[in-house]
Amino acid sequence: MEKLTFTDQQKAEFRQDALKYILPHFADNAELAKGPKIFTAGEGCYVYDIDGNRYLDTFASLLTTICGHHRPEIKAAVLEQMDHLEFFPNYVDTFTIPLIRLARKLAEIMPGELSVSFFINSGSEANETALKMARQFHVHNGQPHRYKVIARKNSYHATTLGGSSVTGLSWFREYFEPLIPGSLFAPQALREDYGGIVSDTVPRGLTSLDVMEEMIQWEGPESISAVIMDPIPGSNVGYPLPPDGYLCLLYTS
Known part of the structure; x- marks a missing residue:
């Protein structure tokens, strides 16, 4: 160097x-x-x-x-590609060889049925796109009223308008309100609380999943578009770990 x-x-x-x-x-x-x-x-x-x-x-x-x-090997790979093609967008019907190879590799290592990639420049754009995809899915299925998104308190999802709307940090949102309507915030699940899937922000005897289920019923299941969450919340709340089984139970419920 x-x-x-x-x-x-x-x-x-x-x-x-x-x-x-x-x-x-x-x-x-x-x-x-x-x-x-x-x-x-x-x-x-x-x-x-x-x-x-x-x-x-x-x-x-x-x-x-x-x-x-x-990293010398990364520099070498970048230089080699620059000798052929610096950039071309994956737009409508256009692809590039490195893009196809990367997508193939991701499909090999991703779990379950995850096999298709939509490439984006940043995490903020990825979450913004996910919110739009969820909205678009319901619109195409004749359910445009399904627009509400459930996130978790203290979560962070992006600096873009949609991502900020579902970020569960009030101090982060207050400078840009009113934001996109339909954002709901459920409590986090903390591993150490009462030895189960509960949270310090829900009544004793209920779990955070119970609260989310009650929220869905109160708002109307037919109005919910998606649930967005960071499996392990970030540095703003100290990386609290969810209890074992939380993500699977959330997915199946």
Whole structure:
């Protein structure tokens, strides 16, 4: 890995222009006031800033580099493909060889009947597309009234409008309300609560699945489009594990 070097004047100009021309995602003015962190290189699980300081990339650059930075075999594969075709969209009736090979490989390793892939650029777009697919499915089946989506409290699903609507974090949604109607929030299921499939947000004697079932009956089963959930909620709630069997029971019920 070749580390880039810069003069003090260049560093100052980069920092000034970063704040002048770029609006960061989830911008925090208090942090930006301390000066922007500018990264220039990566190696394995580490990244290096413009001053040469090393950081542990604990979230794999938003999960885009889970194989690590500066992997020679990945660089070689990218270069080889660039020699043939940089990009062509999978649109209407067009495909590419790498796309077909990837889809075939995914079909081999995915469980059950999961064998068809719809390729998207990000998790937010994936969840947004899933919500649209669920809506489209019911519309084509003559049930346009099935538009409500059940998510779980404290869940995170996307920064897009639809994904934000089903994200179970009130502080995350409040800046953009009113959002898309029909979003319902059931309690989480926590493994340690009472030794069963229950939650700290449901009455004693009921399980979180009971509450979800009551919610469906109250809203009307004929109005429910889908259930969206993260099997293990993220860092915003400490990665709580659901009890054994929860996902299977949720699916079958």
